[in-house]
Each structure stands twice: as structure tokens, then as C-alpha cells.
Amino acid sequence: MKTLTSLRGYFFYWSLTLVLIxxxxxxxxxxxxxxxxxxxxxxxxxxxHNKTQNLKRQLPLFFLLSSVFWLxxxxxxxxxxxxxxxxxxxxxxxxxxxxxxxxSIDIKENDYLTILKYFSYSVVIAALFALSKAVFFLIxxxxxYFFYEQFEKILDKHTTYFALFIIIAITDFIxxxxxxxxxxxxxxxLLLSFLLIVLYMLSTRISILGLIIVLxxxxxxxxxxxxxxxxxxxxxxxxxxxxxxxxLTPNFQKRFYPKSQEGVDISDVDSRAVHWExxxxxxxxxxxxxxxxTGDGHTALYKEYLKLNFKTGYLKKYNAHNQYLETTLxxxxxxxxxxxxxxxxxxxxxxxxxxxxxxxxxxxxMIFMCTESILERHSxxxxxxxxxxxxxxxxxxxxxxx
Numbered sequence: 001m002k003t004l005t006s007l008r009g010y011f012f013y014w015s016l017t018l019v020l021i022x023x024x025x026x027x028x029x030x031x032x033x034x035x036x037x038x039x040x041x042x043x044x045x046x047x048x049h050n051k052t053q054n055l056k057r058q059l060p061l062f063f064l065l066s067s068v069f070w071l072x073x074x075x076x077x078x079x080x081x082x083x084x085x086x087x088x089x090x091x092x093x094x095x096x097x098x099x100x101x102x103x104s105i106d107i108k109e110n111d112y113l114t115i116l117k118y119f120s121y122s123v124v125i126a127a128l129f130a131l132s133k134a135v136f137f138l139i140x141x142x143x144x145y146f147f148y149e150q151f152e153k154i155l156d157k158h159t160t161y162f163a164l165f166i167i168i169a170i171t172d173f174i175x176x177x178x179x180x181x182x183x184x185x186x187x188x189x190l191l192l193s194f195l196l197i198v199l200y201m202l203s204t205r206i207s208i209l210g211l212i213i214v215l216x217x218x219x220x221x222x223x224x225x226x227x228x229x230x231x232x233x234x235x236x237x238x239x240x241x242x243x244x245x246x247x248l249t250p251n252f253q254k255r256f257y258p259k260s261q262e263g264v265d266i267s268d269v270d271s272r273a274v275h276w277e278x279x280x281x282x283x284x285x286x287x288x289x290x291x292x293x294t295g296d297g298h299t300a301l302y303k304e305y306l307k308l309n310f311k312t313g314y315l316k317k318y319n320a321h322n323q324y325l326e327t328t329l330x331x332x333x334x335x336x337x338x339x340x341x342x343x344x345x346x347x348x349x350x351x352x353x354x355x356x357x358x359x360x361x362x363x364x365x366m367i368f369m370c371t372e373s374i375l376e377r378h379s380x381x382x383x384x385x386x387x388x389x390x391x392x393x394x395x396x397x398x399x400x401x402x
Contacts (some may be wrong), residue, residue, distance in 0.1 A: 065388065085295025098386050152202075160204050160371075163207035165379075171214050175356070293330070323369035324339070347362055353395035
């Protein structure tokens with residue numbers, strides 16, 4: 001019986017880890033299988049009574065973390081495009097699955113850190129595979145696939161999402177540097193250097209801001225804990241802000257002047273401004289408390305793009321490129337309030353539990369959501385639902401134990 005229980009435990013943790021380590025790789029089939037396996041293993045791991053008792057003690061937290069799913073379900077009641085609504089509801093299932101799993105199972109703090117570590121290494125491996133393919137194509141005169149949209153093709157991931165993966169992996173690695181031996185620190189330094197090179201190849205502007213925020217928090221943490229000298233602190237801060245200079249390089253500047261549908265140069269800032277103007281106009285014409293509904297948000301938005309003569313946005317069916325506006329468009333100020341409440345609770349619990357790495361990851365999500373609708377793609381939904389649940393619940397357990 002004890003052996004059977006151990007096997008269930010191994011299978012559960014293996015399947016839980018599989019969800020994250022398959023996320024950076026091409027396609028979503030393997031990741032979807034990982035989520036299904038994780039849910040099945042959760043059903044057979046510990047008794048229903050234990051799960052129910054654990055969940056009952058933290059019901060408010062469960063409903064908050066799964067609120068995106070419940071909003072999607074509620075939004076079906078007032079949507080006209082039921083097919084799109086059901087598709088979006090299906091996409092939001094991770095917001096139900098992961099809070100349910102993490103709140104009903106007693107997972108140790110070290111296990112959380114191990115799961116995140118596996119994800120970080122999987123990001124490195126996925127980037128190595130992509131880089132190897134780019135080298136192979138270059139050697140065989142198939143073209144240059146090292147930058148921007150070309151690199152995105154061999155990654156089979158949107159550049160912004162893979163940049164998000166990299167920033168989280170960097171965050172995980174840098175918080176290990178002070179804990180390990182010199183030999184392992186050298187290895188981590190090599191991994192960090194490699195990830196920074198890949199980040200440059202992706203040339204995603206918001207990733208630079210996310211990286212700076214992570215490094216600033218890291219510097220101030222050791223300023224307090226290690227009592228670094230003012231000179232060392234200033235030196236580290238200068239290193240942080242030096243990343244801003246990367247944005248001024250030709251590679252990054254070229255990245256942010258795409259062509260419009262009419263063949264005219266348009267800056268990234270101007271493009272985002274048109275996106276947001278269209279979304280704000282649409283929000284004003286909908287129910288400001290409940291939004292357009294689970295299936296109708298984008299249909300109305302595309303029509304708004306036409307009114308603004310933003311033909312590129314209409315033809316390519318661009319989303320809001322801002323998660324806060326996107327959530328408000330679909331679910332009104334109710335949805336925006338609940339999304340911000342998730343962030344507030346996550347940040348509060350990170351501070352109370354002194355989880356600086358968790359705080360850094362939550363802030364990175366908040367920053368990326370300013371210019372990208374992170375919860376519109378499978379990669380963003382699974383990563384945010386998984387990590388936000390894991391961080392909040394881990395820290396809540398630490399706070400309660402104290």
C-alpha cells in the first residue's frame with residue numbers, strides 16, 4: 001500500500017512538472033496532454049476527503065484565482081457568438097484546474113522551487129533547439145532565421161511569449177547565484193548569458209523593461225540582506241539600466257518600425273495607440289460593468305478598427321495588445337477589478353512571506369500585460385494560471401504556518 005501511494009505521488013509530481021516543461025516547445029498538443037495527465041493523476045492522488053477539507057479551508061482564495069473561468073462562464077449568458085464563447089471558455093479551463101489542484105494538495109515549498117527550475121531548464125533547451133535549427137538553415141543557405149519573425153517561425157512561439165518565458169527563467173536562475181558553489185555559479189552565468197543573447201534575437205521591447213525590474217528588485221534585496229556598499233549597489237544599478245541602451249541598437253530600432261497594410265512605415269507606439277483607441281471606444285459602447293461577453297469582444301473591436309481606418313488591425317484581426325483593456329472589453333470593470341485583485345493578493349502575500357522571486361515574477365506578468373494580451377493565447381493562459389496559483393498558495397501556506 002505504501003509503495004502504491006509513493007507511485008501515485010511520483011506520477012502526480014511528474015505530470016505537474018510536465019505541464020510547465022512542455023510549454024516552451026513547439027505546438028500545444030504535448031502540453032495539453034500534460035494538463036490532462038496532471039488532472040487525472042490529481043484525481044487518484046490522496047483521498048477525496050483530504051482534497052475537500054483542504055479546499056474548504058481556502059475557498060475564497062480558490063474563487064479569486066479561478067475568477068477568470070467563472071467570468072467566462074457567466075459571459076456566455078449574454079454573448080451572441082456562442083461558438084467563439086465556448087472556445088474562449090475552453091481556453092480558460094487552466095484557471096479552474098490549477099487553483100483546484102494546488103489548493104487541494106499539500107505541496108512542499110521545495111517542490112514548488114523544483115517545478116520552476118525544470119521549467120527554466122526547458123526554456124534553455126527549447127532555445128537551443130531553435131538556435132540549432134537557425135544555424136542549420138544558415139549553413140545550408142535556407143536564409144537567416146536569427147531575428148524577429150524569422151526566429152519566431154522556428155520557435156513556433158510568439159516572440160513576446162517566449163521572451164516572457166526567458167525573463168522568468170532568468171529570474172529563477174539569478175536568485176540561485178548566491179546559494180550555490182563557485183563552479184555552479186559559473187554554469188548559471190553561462191546559462192544567463194545564453195538567455196540574454198536569445199532575448200536580443202527576439203528583440204521584444206517590453207522584455208527589457210521586465211528584465212530591468214527584476215534586476216532592480218534583486219539589487220535592493222541584497223542591499224538589505226547583505227548590506228552591500230553604496231558603490232557596489234550603484235554599480236549593480238548601472239548594470240541594470242545599461243540594458244536600456246540595448247533598445248537604442250539598430251537591431252531593436254528596426255524591430256519597431258513595421259509596415260502597415262498599405263506599405264507605410266508605422267512606429268510601434270503609433271500602432272499600439274490605434275489599438276488602444278479602438279478598444280476604449282468599444283468599451284464605452286458596451287456594458288461597462290459586464291463587457292461584451294465571452295464571445296463578442298473581438299467582433300465589435302474589428303468593426304471599431306474599420307471606423308478608425310486601421311485596416312491592418314481589421315485584416316489581421318489584432319487583439320487589444322493590452323491585457324487590462326482586453327479583460328475590460330470582454331468582462332467590463334468587473335473583470336478588470338478581479339484581475340487587479342489577483343495581482344494585489346499575489347503581491348501582498350509575496351511581501352508577507354518575503355518571497356522576492358515570486359514578487360519579481362508577478363511584476364513581470366503585470367509589465368508584459370501592458371503591451372500584450374497575455375491571456376489570449378494558450379502559452380500565456382497556462383503559464384499565468386499555473387504560476388500565479390502556485391506562488392499565491394505557496395506563500396499563503398508560509399504565512400499561515402507562521
